Amino acid sequence: MKVNPSMPNYKTPICVGSGLxxxxxxxxxxxxxxxxxxGGSCGNVLTILSFLGWNSYPVARLGTDNEGKxxxxxxxxxxxxxxxxxxxxxxxxxxxxxxxFENKKPKHRFYLKCDHGNWLPHRKSFLLKSLQxxxxxxxxxxxFYFDRANPSALETAKILKKQKAIIFxxxxxxxxxxxxxxxxxxxxxxKHCYDQSDDTERTGVNIPLEIQxxxxxxxxxKAKFLNHKMWxxxxxxxxxxxxxxAGSGDWLTAxxxxxxxxxxxKHTPTEKRxxxxxxxxxxxAAINCHYVGARGIMYNISxxxxxxxxDKVINGNEISKxxxxxxxxxxxMESEFSTKCKVCICN
Numbered sequence: 001m002k003v004n005p006s007m008p009n010y011k012t013p014i015c016v017g018s019g020l021x022x023x024x025x026x027x028x029x030x031x032x033x034x035x036x037x038x039g040g041s042c043g044n045v046l047t048i049l050s051f052l053g054w055n056s057y058p059v060a061r062l063g064t065d066n067e068g069k070x071x072x073x074x075x076x077x078x079x080x081x082x083x084x085x086x087x088x089x090x091x092x093x094x095x096x097x098x099x100x101f102e103n104k105k106p107k108h109r110f111y112l113k114c115d116h117g118n119w120l121p122h123r124k125s126f127l128l129k130s131l132q133x134x135x136x137x138x139x140x141x142x143x144f145y146f147d148r149a150n151p152s153a154l155e156t157a158k159i160l161k162k163q164k165a166i167i168f169x170x171x172x173x174x175x176x177x178x179x180x181x182x183x184x185x186x187x188x189x190x191k192h193c194y195d196q197s198d199d200t201e202r203t204g205v206n207i208p209l210e211i212q213x214x215x216x217x218x219x220x221x222k223a224k225f226l227n228h229k230m231w232x233x234x235x236x237x238x239x240x241x242x243x244x245x246a247g248s249g250d251w252l253t254a255x256x257x258x259x260x261x262x263x264x265x266k267h268t269p270t271e272k273r274x275x276x277x278x279x280x281x282x283x284x285a286a287i288n289c290h291y292v293g294a295r296g297i298m299y300n301i302s303x304x305x306x307x308x309x310x311d312k313v314i315n316g317n318e319i320s321k322x323x324x325x326x327x328x329x330x331x332x333m334e335s336e337f338s339t340k341c342k343v344c345i346c347n
Contacts (some may be wrong), residue, residue: 013067014055014139014164017046018156019147020123021060021085022094023067023313026293034066037293038074039096040123041170042146044250044294045257051298052258057139059084059156061126062090065086079300083140084135086130091123099125100244100292108246125150141165142261142343145253146174149180154172157186166261170253174199181205191253194220211278213249221278225268234278237286237313240320248285255281276314290323300328 024039038047046056058080059237062068064087071093072082097111112120131152144160145168146153156165169187171180173189174196184190184205191211192200200210211221218236222228259277269277287309288297297306305326312322 010265011144012055014057015049015143015145015257016059016084016138016141016156016160017042017145018059018126018153019145020094021062022123023069023071024294025095025097026100027097028100028179034097035075035293036070037295038071038080039294040094041172041250041253042145043071043075043313044247045072045145045147045170045254047075047078047080047295048251048254048298049257050075050078051295051303052254053303054175054258055081056140057081057084057141059126059131059134059152061086061088061124063087063093063121064089067091067095067121069178070337078158084134086126088124090272091124094123095120098246098293100246107242108244110246123148126152128152130153131155135159139175142263143168143257145170145257146183149175149177149183154179154183155187157183166257168253168257170249174203176203189256191249191256213252219252219267219278219282221274223271223274226271226274234282237282237319238287239286240318242289244292244296245289247296250294251284251288251297252281253277255284279314280310283310286313286319287323290319298327301326302329327332 019042020040021043022040023036026035026037042060043057046058048212049055062071062174068087072085075082085316097114098108098112100108115119125148128151138159140163141160143166144157146157147170149171158319161167166189167187169183170191184207185202187207189209189211190207191213194212194214196214204330206224208225209221209223212221213219216236218234220231220233222231256277259280260273287306291297291300309322309326313319
């Protein structure tokens with residue numbers, strides 16, 4: 001199955017998303033000047049989809065601070081529709097520090113405290129009362145993606161499910177409260193880490209498509225709509241000398257959505273199509289490991305170059321050799337040229 005970089009002739013697909021939208025503060029090689037990029041699982045997935053040609057609409061709550069402005073500016077650079085991003089002067093925008101290391105394992109590490117030892121501001125959920133103001137303005141989406149279980153996300157899922165959207169739930173961990181279980185029940189696809197498999201079984205929820213990621217060991221999936229009784233395993237693509245593995249799961253998610261759900265009409269993917277979609281996402285995830293940041297691909301190579309590389313990866317070419325043959329285009333990342341800490345709550 002050939003990778004086609006162009007979008008089909010029908011209407012541009014739409015993804016609405018809710019969850020973690022934050023400012024990524026990325027330090028490389030111990031340098032004091034970080035890059036500031038839009039991040040968080042929801043922020044990354046929707047921005048990647050916009051890069052792939054989708055119309056993306058994050059539903060999120062940020063502060064009116066500089067960090068929130070940086071997130072919005074970076075998303076708009078990639079044509080993300082930010083009309084449902086609420087800026088609230090009573091809160092601080094969430095932020096996450098990532099440090100990327102050379103010749104070390106792990107290659108990167110996330111920090112929720114700044115260098116002064118203070119906790120960084122964390123995510124604030126989009127409020128139900130705010131959802132009431134925008135629910136009639138939400139577009140008819142192909143997909144609703146969310147990564148946090150809260151009342152407003154659940155209500156958004158209900159609204160868009162009635163409009164025949166695919167509901168994609170990607171929780172960072174499993175909970176067992178009422179809202180979380182309702183999120184599982186409404187989801188068409190649930191993607192999570194392999195070590196949470198016992199939690200899945202304990203819920204008793206019949207998940208149409210469940211995907212469990214296993215890092216460098218690949219993934220496994222079970223599609224109830226294809227009458228799978230057992231898990232199907234898929235190996236990961238080998239990445240030699242990765243630069244930064246951050247964001248791999250987000251590229252896998254975006255690739256899966258991009259391949260399977262560009263047509264708004266709900267249909268059942270074939271086994272072959274589902275397997276290709278997973279390989280497509282895995283290939284993008286592997287390629288992104290050659291760049292700094294969760295969405296490093298987007299700042300270094302074009303969409304056409306990406307699709308060409310994905311095609312070669314899927315067809316068995318060695319990733320490192322593919323990447324050496326691609327000239328970098330280098331889109332400027334936002335940087336801070338001050339040694340003063342401007343990403344913590346102590347200022």
